[in-house]
Amino acid sequence: MRLSRFHLHTSKETPAEAEIISHKLMLKAGMIRKLAAGLYTWSPLGLRVLRKVERAVREEMDAAGAIELLMPTIQPQELWEETGRWEKFGGQLLKIKDRKEAGYCYGPTAEEVITDFARSELASYKQLPVNFYNIQTKFRDEIRPRFGVMRAREFLMKDAYSFHLTEEDLGREYRNMYDTYGRIFQRLGLKFRAVFADTGAIGGSASHEFHVLADSGEDAIAFSSGSDYAANVELAQALAPGARAAASEQMRRIDTPVQKTCEDVAALMGIDLARTVKSVALTGEDADGQPQFVLALVRGDHVVNEIKLAKLAGLGNYRLATEGEIDAHLGSEPGFLGPVAPRAPIRVVADRSVAAMADFVVGANEKGFHLAGVNWGRDLPEPDEVADIRNVVEGDASPDGQGTLSIARGIEVGHVFQLGRKYAEAMQCTVLDETGRASVPLMGCYGIGVSRIVAAAIEQNFDANGIVWPEAMAPWHVAVCMINPKNDPAVSDAAQALYDELNAAGIEAVLDDRGLRPGAMFADIELIGIPHRVVVSERGLASGSFEYRHRRASEAENLDRAALLARLGVA
């Protein structure tokens, strides 16, 4: 492509409406243009990148044996009523009435449509297993669309749906898709993690999310240094620590007139935060369904995990206790709470790490005081329940026993689910099994946010000058820049010859023949993230050299033609 015949429209301004770096850079580079809230036109430059992602996804899905089809974007209300999701899906479902007042929606996902297709087209076990996918525009009517294409309302998604007669077969395809997703993100040159995930609204049994790692990510991910283990921080198990040490201190009252947090108390006492215990007062239910006061204890340097807490008996619908309830049970006000000597019977739930502590610090249930040197069994009864109720932290042992955990932030770009029979059952989809009996198939579903990947890749790959594309996503691999081509036709001839040779060798090159000044030209080429830049100038040609610079390199180097071609991978 000659840039003079392309439509490149970069901007020097940093757009005010953009909150995150990928949104800023996509607007500055002119990859996208906002049409309305959450609706973006992909410019020629942006589309080149989007298509690269799309192609990588398609080729890997094909290689994995999935079969592509194309479903309409508009879906009839009746199908969504069969599964009950017409009402349940919520406000993200864009509902539409046609000229005959018939109800439709713009598909945010396609479980209903594919199950309808399957109940018509799949009759026999001989047609299973099968995995249908489609790469199609989707719409979710976000309340607050933002971050550009990262959370747009209209977006490009690859969604796949597989059908199986047995759990084993579903598990096999699930693994196949899990592996395929790994290949896709690897091929795209992205650092990513597959994490155990909560299944959320779509339902089903097993589920993994694929996250592109980036500091700006919305989700915190715990992953092992010693294995493939990765999970959402909220779902990662915190292992039990070693055995409890013997008591070595006496329990004593500490004067903490204004110190209400573990951090403040530890600072006052000059001790490690890990020696303090945080007490969280809750109201749950006892075995008879009556309100029960619960004190949940985690180490001062840990955070209570509400998901884990809610899985404990009696805490399914817990809420924070009121000041009145706290006073009634502990005789204290918040900031000085503790499990020692409550005024009324309470239930104490201790995190595993708290249960293993000795000589710890807790609130004294008395305004202005904490207790130090506290020990289980001696100063207060053993906890009523010991459980994993905290978020994992950096350095925790990996739950699979291999290595320790690191925490990183991630952007969800893919998700694989085992749906089970939920949709097939609701929609009366059956196939005849080998014995001739009608059997409801099991389903898996596998999504990738194709347009979101573009933004996520930028969040992971940028510097002060702009985007730094991984090779596989770059709009072009090499930019051939001509300096003052009008002054010396030899410059444009040499640049053109190099450009032709690179393209002939299958390397996607772009020729910057716009006649811009070097500074403006280089700024554009850096901003749009081309991995390799070659400068053809009168001076260079005089010494038989080309200036080469990799997008990630701090310095340019002068190479002769042969060395340059070798560097660019031309044999």
Add this chain to the structure above:
Amino acid sequence: MRLSRFHLHTSKETPAEAEIISHKLMLKAGMIRKLAAGLYTWSPLGLRVLRKVERAVREEMDAAGAIELLMPTIQPQELWEETGRWEKFGGQLLKIKDRKEAGYCYGPTAEEVITDFARSELASYKQLPVNFYNIQTKFRDEIRPRFGVMRAREFLMKDAYSFHLTEEDLGREYRNMYDTYGRIFQRLGLKFRAVFADTGAIGGSASHEFHVLADSGEDAIAFSSGSDYAANVELAQALAPGARAAASEQMRRIDTPVQKTCEDVAALMGIDLARTVKSVALTGEDADGQPQFVLALVRGDHVVNEIKLAKLAGLGNYRLATEGEIDAHLGSEPGFLGPVAPRAPIRVVADRSVAAMADFVVGANEKGFHLAGVNWGRDLPEPDEVADIRNVVEGDASPDGQGTLSIARGIEVGHVFQLGRKYAEAMQCTVLDETGRASVPLMGCYGIGVSRIVAAAIEQNFDANGIVWPEAMAPWHVAVCMINPKNDPAVSDAAQALYDELNAAGIEAVLDDRGLRPGAMFADIELIGIPHRVVVSERGLASGSFEYRHRRASEAENLDRAALLARLGVA
């Protein structure tokens, strides 16, 4: 592709809801499945064909210098209000309200969106000319969607929009697109014609439609045997015939008791229909805007063209005359009307061919009688106006003076327009010209119905056994069919080896390894229209031969491996 791992789902039943052959065959072949009225899922088989069309369109557009981008399917109401089309577009516009009650539509076309893009991105003449295109799902809420994907509500369209500073430059790009469309349809292997067209609702000056020729086409097209000339029958000019012959008969009354049509009168008299004249009574307006009775005359074998008629002075809003008006002016009842001796003053508009007639037959303005041997100037005054007011017919001289016209039916699959400044002006889109003055650009727009082409191609290419794909649109080029592979592993080995060799040579082959009986297998392969079929059987292998049959051939032939590969184009 091995068919055992593909999802092929053909049907023996002829679907009752399908009215036209392409719809029937696409359903029988399992290329599409109806989701709701006018909404179709493209099955894996159908999508393979659709993608071939899409790729051909994309590659030719790229080669022509157009630049691809991707606009959202959902478009904001405000933009459509700027051009006034929010109200004017009519019921086909699918209007949508989002969760915040903001108005949107599902784009049926994208003039507004691209003009909005252009007014933001195009600032200078240096960026022109430019031609942006996108291949994207569109929606038109047809009152009566039918004929499958031929007139679906959701469909795939390629739409392109070009921007220019001068009429000349717009004309140049218009010609470029006209030529590109020719290359696209030629490459797809379709018989087509580019025809002059009425611009309809989109407006603008010049316009051509591209029609795939097929007997089932909705439009009649006149095209020259001797040149590129082609036009919609309704728009093709009927040239003036030669000079009028001298009168040779006397005017006489003919007894036509029940003969009210030219056909019946000609039959009764035993004369050529071309010697009769049809009189159509109309009410138009005179120069003062008063109702005026008009008799429009065309030859008995011709048809009045209402579009041409309405272009004449005073006939812009004509209607058929009432029986009362006819009686008042002609003193007769319908069936026996004529221009001779009216009761009150009338205006006579004669088609050019009628003006050139001598000794003709017309109604006598008396029930049960016609007049024969009628001659202009002698039996009645010369016509008030002589004009082209008929449809052309097969055998007419071509308006460009080269060859004669043939009539064929066509399916519109493409349309190129010169829009002029209509949209840019309404939306205040300007660019600075070379003198630094803000100038409203001229626009061209160029559409292709990508999904419609698939159906149109079938209408042109089928036989009793199913679809007969042109090579470029076939889902696969060669089907390698295995007969009883389980009986003889040599059969499956030989078939697999052939299949591998073909694919390695870049020929898209499909291996039918489903283990069906030959009859069922061949029926499928014919139905889905694979151009080349190769049968690998025990008997064939014994004699060192493969059975080969082209989809259009009536007989199969036995070829040895080398001859087979040569026939399939493997060097």
